[in-house]
Amino acid sequence: MSKIINQLYKNNASIYKVVLFLITTIAIVYLFPKGGQFKYDFTQGKPWQYDNLYAPFDFAIQKTTEELSQEKEQIEKAAKKYFVLDDAIAKNVSENFTTQMNLLFPSDSLSKKEINKLIKQGENLIKSIYNTGFIDEVSSAKLPSNSYSILLRKGNAIEEVSVSKITRSNQILPLITEAISGIRSEFGRNYTFNLLSEILQPNIKFDADLTQKELNEALNSRSLTKGKISKDELIILKGDIVEGTSFNVLKSYQEASKSQIWTQSNYNWIVFGYTVLVALALLMLLLFLKQYRVAIFNDNNKVTFIFFNMILMILVQTLVVKYNSEFLYVVPLAILPIVLKAFFDARLGLFTHVLTILLLGFIVPNSFEFIYLHIIAGIITVLTVSELYKRANLFISIGQVTLIYMITYFAFSIIKEGNVGKINGTYFGLFAINGLLSFLAVFFIYIYEKIFKLVSDVTLLELSNTNSKLLRELNEKAPGTFQHSMQVANLAEAAANEIGANSMLVRTGALYHDIGKMSNPMYFTENQSTGVNPHDDLAAKDSARIILDHVINGIEIAKKYNLPDRIIDFIRTHHGTSVVYYFYKKEEAVNPNVSIKKFQYQGPIPFSKETAILMICDAAEAASKSLKKPTAQAIDELIDKIVEKQKNDNQFINSDITFREIEKIKKVIKGKLMNIYHLRVEYPE
Structure with missing residues (x-):
């Protein structure tokens, strides 16, 4: 049992990768559609590239989206509108009118006979209005303009009523005026006019619920097909252009295949196929890391980070496709290469992006167009995004990526539609939104730095600020070392720019590489401003131990101040396995059998x-201080000697650097040192 536990402990990193690999594979397969892939790939407007296609089974021809849309418009246009009539309103209005008119008393201006006549004429008017119905202004707007009748519901009965017979609001006042025009008394006419105009109320309203219900039933009852293809019937000939009827039949065949072929009985095989393809893609990523990015492969935290970002992009794209495939290009997939390049490098960012896009090809419609478009955008992203700490760079880069999206889509649209007029301009707006969302990369980078303890150029910029607490402390305790670090940072940054390395990273590493000297600053020559050398009172091996320990002390200080591992790497490696040669020779003179390992980093x-x-x-910078006459020849010979010694000691065998790049670095250093040590013109006293 103990052996098994020991084996598990020894191989815990590998076991973790296997578990991560399996979880990622399962998660991605789960997000995939639950059907298989249609075995034919065809595009409207292009030739049929396969052999003559015959129907393997009977299937119905589906109507196109345009046809269904036209049918819907026709049904909506022809649909009857329902209105409801309230009988109680007519009764209430009539009773109210009679009651109010009976309150009138005969007078000199209005006789009893005229009152009765007004009541009779008013009741006749009310009866005539409500006999056909009085519709309100809101419902009046719903009256059909393309029909002469409506369906009027009275209780449980529905009858068809002519639109012309229905009284509208703008007809009421003329009808009242005409009805009472025979009355001689002006008082009687005015009183009756005001009373009728006040108490007459609409008794017909639009029945929206019933109208919509009937419309839905009509829409649901329509046929979605327009014919049938029988088994063994020819669908399309090889070389024929896929367009019009043939395109519609192929789409119908594709839809019918889902029910005919992708049944529950072979569902497990489909999932198995998806699993194999996803596993292969993830395996390629792991092999790439193991072969070309060993440091990343050995760091489970970084591998988890890469896999997490792949799953996140696939998840977001899947949710958008399920919600509405029209918003397919809103998802800012360019965030993936931006983030990975910020923390690692462009090659890894592009490789991961391409694999992610290939996997998304199983989910999205028009997969070829999607894959082509996003791979081109990913290439532009890794080529243009640099120095994210400069906001203008990110803005320009995302602008270029958005432009490439639009140009590529424009080209695809011309190929498919045949002319510019049919291009869907909505997609250009979606690409613009995609570009705006791509700026979220800055937010993700900040979050990932906190969660996964990674370092981006933005963090490096903050760390390279010489007013930071640790660098201020270095300047106070070891001012000579601080100046040396500044000079080295300038040289290293220039050299990195020359060979295309990460200049911000190497500059920041250079500023912190000697912070271990703060523990014993006076034991290092650059800090001995008084001319007193404490090594004079120490044995050579003790002096060497103090010099060697500045690396260990630097690592401890860096960890205390929570410096990132990428910066600590510069502290660990800046002397490699070189020897403190001066004190070794000094000790060798006293003790010829001394071990060189005691004087080796x-x-x-x-x-x-x-x-x-x-x-x-x-x-190079440290040795240049020892030159009494820093001439061009002396500097040139010194740099050549230092670099050749480092080569012979195999200090560069693990670094991804070429001899050509080393020569470029030497040239930059020589030029910079010559500028520092060049002789000035003597000024007259």
Whole structure:
């Protein structure tokens, strides 16, 4: 049992990767559609590339979206509108009118006979109005303009009524005026006019619920098909253009295949196929990391980070497609290469982006167009996004990516539609939204730095600020070391720019590479401003131990101040496995059998271009201070000697740096040192 536990403990990193691999595969397959892929790939307007296609089974021809839309418009246009009539209103109005008129008393201006006549004429008017119905202004707007009748519901009965017979609000006042025009008394006419205009109320209203219900039933009852293809019937010939009827039949065949072929009985096989394809894609990513990014592969935190971002992009794209495939291009997939390039490098960012896009091809419609468009955008992203700490760079880069999206989609649309007039302009707006959402990359980078403890250029910019607490402390305790670090940072940054390395990373690493000297600043030459050398009172091996320990002390201080591991790597590697040669020779003169390992740094040796650059620049800057006459020839010979010694000691065998790049670095350092040590013109006294 103990052996098993020991084996598990020894291989815990590998076991973690296997578990992560399985979880990621299952999660991605779960997000995939629950049907298989249609075995034919066809595009409208392009030739049929396969052999003559015959129907393997009977299936119905589905109506196109345009046809269904036209049918819907026709049904809506022809649909009858329902209105409801309230009988109680007519009765209430009539009773109210009679009651109010009976309150009148005969007078000189209005006789009893005229009152009765007014009551009779008013009742006749009310009866005539409510006999056909009085509709309100809101419902009047719903009256059909393309029909002469409506369906009027009275209780449980529905009858068809002519639109012309229905009284509208704008007809009421003329009808009242005409009805009482025979009365001689002006008082009687005015009184009756005011009373009728006040108490007459509409008794017909639009019945929206019943109208919509009948419309829905009509829409649901329509046929979604327009014919049938029988088994063994020819669908399309090889080389024929896929358009019009043939395109519609192929789409119908594709839909019918879902029910005919992708049944529950073969569902497990479909899932198995998806699983194999997803596993292969993820395996390619792991192999890429193991082969070309060993440091990342060995760091489970970084592998988890990469897999998490892949799942996140696939999840978001899947949710958008399920919600509405019209918003397919809103998802800012360019965030993935931006984020990965910010923390790692462009090659890894593009490789991961391409694999993610290929996996998304199983989910999205028009997969070829989607894959082509996003791969082109990903390439532009990794080529243009740099120095994210400069806001203008990110803005320009995302603008270029958005433009590429639009141009590529424009080209695809012309190919499919045949002319510019049919291009869907909505997609250009979606690409603009995509570009705006891509700026969320800055937010994600900040969050990922906190969660996964990674370092981006933005953090490096903050760390390279010489007013930071740790660098201020270095300046106060070891001012000579601080100035040395500043000079090395300038040299390293220039060298990195020359060979295309991460200049911000190497500059920041250079500023912190010697912070361990703060523990014993006076034991290092650059801080001995008084001319007193404390090494004069120490044995050579003790002096060497103090010098060697500045690396260990630097690592401890860096961890105390929570510096990122990428910066601590520069502290670990800036001397590699070199020897404190001066004190070794001094000890050898006293003790010829002394072990050189006691005077050797513990390493490791540089394992990246950036750490190799720092080693060269650090040694060059320090050695240049020993030149009594820093002429061009002396500087040239010194740099060549230092770099050749580092090569012979195999200090660069683990770093991804070429001889050509080393020569470029040497040239930059020589030029910079010559500018520093050049002789000035003597000024007259």
